[in-house]
Amino acid sequence: MTTTLIRPVSKAAPPITRKPANRVSRWQIYLPLGLYLLFTLVPFYWMVVFAFRPRGSNSLLPWPVTLENFEHVWTGMGFSVFFQNSLLVGVASLVSTTVIALAGGYALARYDFRGRQAFLIGMLCTQFIPGAMMLIPLFEIFRTLGLVNSLWALVIAETVFQLPLSLILISGFVKNIPIELEQAAWVDGCSRLRGFFAVVLPMLRPALVAVGSFAFIHSWNNFLFALMFVNEQDKFTLPVGLAFTIGEFSADFGALAAGGVVAAVPVVLVFAVIQRYLVQGLSAGAVKG
Amino acid sequence: MRVARSPRTPYVLIAPAVVAMLGFLVYPMGSVIYYSLQHYDVTQPWDNGFAGLENFRVLLFEDPLFWQSLGFSVKWVVVEVVLQLLFGLALALIVNETFIGRAVSRALVFSPWAVSGVLTTGIWILLYNPSTGFFRYLADIGIGSYDTAPLADPSTVFAAAVVAELWRGVPFFAILLLADLQTVSGELYEAASVDGASRIRRFIHITLPHLKDAIILSTLLRAVWEFNNVDLLYTLTGGGPAHQTTTLPLYVAAKAVQSHDFGYGSALTTAAFLVLTFFSIAYLRLSKFGARS
Known part of the structure; x- marks a missing residue:
């Protein structure tokens, strides 16, 4: 590689040539x-x-x-229920998105099969399908399935919208793991499945963190699906509950702010923990996406 | 290198993703196009039936709100994407440097990315409201006046919404561009330094070309996302005053949630989808995405 030719020069050069003007103050x-x-x-x-x-x-x-504002929104305005609903939808979406994308992403990265190219192009196209515009047809589908007013409708819709990006990220990441590592495991007598769990999965941690947190944060934050598919107050998620507080905002700013804190704390905490992996996961996944 | 031992394995692995996307993305998209050719109003079922292109005729020639909301969508997307890109790129370059407090700064400036549109609205309503907001406290110390109400004033509502969305949107670009910045080889910079290139020249000749594809892709994704995103405007301005801040998807959402005219709503949806797809293809072609320079 050419880098070996450059290296001795560049190692010696900076102390001499780098001027103060080149540094950021x-x-x-x-x-x-x-x-x-x-x-x-x-x-x-x-x-x-x-x-x-x-x-x-x-x-x-x-x-x-x-804490009077918090007591008011938590018990008086039903935010404890909204919180539980949001948590359920968030965790369920996280699990289903990650598992489905893991299987599919591995297949896309490691196998050459008929229809692979068509699937990749189709997946790119779905990126242009707007959530707001799927409200009407999805509502019809969920009505047929008897899932209107069910939190599972939200889990399904969230998962489906998260899948394309998650598949792209995970397959890009699997490609970066040398196949030789897996082959070595097979030679040692591992089955393909065991090799996957022993070799690939541990190395996928940043990608899984990125995909899982994307899924959780997006579904925690989603407003429109929850507004459209759920009408009963005991099934509301936090964004819907919060939107109703905004609707009555002239009355109670303390409640609005406390509800906001309740909605913000979990995602901001999750985000603070994962943001380092997020940048890693994206830079590794983006290279060979 | 791909190893295909059992030809069935990849299909089994990818089946759940395919089934989910066919059932809940592709099929609904097809049904939108089907409904757009129908009269379909939940509140007026006696009129339901095949409509041909009637919905589209009304949309193109008899609905000033369609054109108005489409025009506002374009304005909204262009302003937001350009500003978010500029601020996001600057932010990514700053937090890519080495300095004390970098890890904490990154976590803090990226954090609004995790906040929902509705919550953004809640926060900015507090900030903009004349009795609880920022401007009231400024007036307390003698700057501005007590009746500054950015969301109620037709001349400032656009700027007020733009700033609120910027607050939440800039981190998206900062995160993606930072991720890409970290893949620039340090040796390139060193070589350029040896050649005596200034910081600005290095930025223009090394950093920008490296970021080109990431910028094209992120601006496109963001443009599509901003076009489609309704949470913030729906709750912050409700599309008002006087439909001034109604985007096309917001108009669709209002039709779907409030008026239950699914046939006409589907026609609006189809029109928006066509606009978006056409724009995306043109953008990727014109920007020469993926071309090596």
């Missing part, structure tokens, strides 16, 4: 970053202040801290 990073952080964090802060400060307060500090 601290303020060139911290100033724009600080400004952008303000834009990102002030809105979050606003929500937290309104959620935790007492009613009628005008302070911009959430002090004295009170």
Whole structure:
């Protein structure tokens, strides 16, 4: 490779040729970053202040801290039920998306079969199908299946919309794992399935984290499907519950903010944990997608 | 290298994905096209039946809201995608540098990506409201006036919605472009430094060409997503005031959720799908996606 030719030169060169002007100075990073952080964090802060400060307060500090808004939305407005529903839909979508995409993505990466190319093109096309426009036909299908007002309708719709991207990500990632590693396992007497679990699966962790968290966050956040397919209040998910709070917003800003915190905390926590893997998973999957 | 020992295995593995997508994506898409040729109104079942191109005739010639919402969709998508790309690219370049606090900064600036459209609305309603919002506290210290209400004023509602969506949308580009930035070989930069290339020249000649395909793909995905996304506008402005912020999918959603005129809603859907597909193909062709420069 040509890199071996370049390496000795480039190793010696930087100390001599790199001028100070070529380096980024601290303020060139911290100033724009600080400004952008303000834009990102002030809105979050606003929500937290309104959620935790007492009613009628005008302070911009959430002090004295009170949980009365949370008690009100959690028990009085049914957010405990919305929370459970969202959690159920999120976890079920995560599991079904990951399992189906894992099987399909492995097949796409490791086998050359008839219809593979057609499937890949079809999958790309589905990226242009808009969720809002599937409301009417999906509603009809779920009505036929008796799934209107069932949380499973949401799980199915979420999974299907997450599948194309998940399949692309996982198959790109499997391709990056040398087949020789698997072959070595087969030589040692592993079946293809055992080889997969022993060799491939552990190396797929970043991809699985990316796909799983995408699926969870998207279904946790989905509004339109939940609004359309579910009409009974005890089946509402958090975004629908929150939208109804917004509808009555002139009345109760504290409740709106507290409901927002309830909806935000799980996804923001999940996201904080996985965002490192997300960038890794995407950069590895993107290369040979 | 692919090893095909049992010819049936790949089909078994991919079957669940195929079945799910055929049943809940391809079939519904086909049925939308079918319904678009029908009179189909849940509230007026006596009129249901084959309509031919009647729905499309009404849509093209008798429905000013179709053209208005299509026009607003274009404006919304262009403004959002361009601004999100510029801010997202700048942000990705910044957090790709090495500095103290990088990991925390990344997690914080990316975090709005995980927030839903409805929640974004909730937060920005608090910020924009004249009695609870940002502008009221500015007025307290003598900047601006107490009756600044960005969402109620027809002259500022567009900008207000754009800013709220930017807040949530910029991290998408920042994450994707950062992922791609990390695959640039450091040796290229070193070689360019040796040749005496400035930072700006290195950005133009190494970074941008490397990012080209990622930028094309992410802008396209985002354009499609922004075109289709209704959560924020549906809850933030409801498409108002006076349909000023109604996108085409928002119009479709309103038809589906509120008026139950499924036939005409399907015609709108089909029209939007055609616009989107045509745009996507043209964009990929014109931008020479995947071409090596």
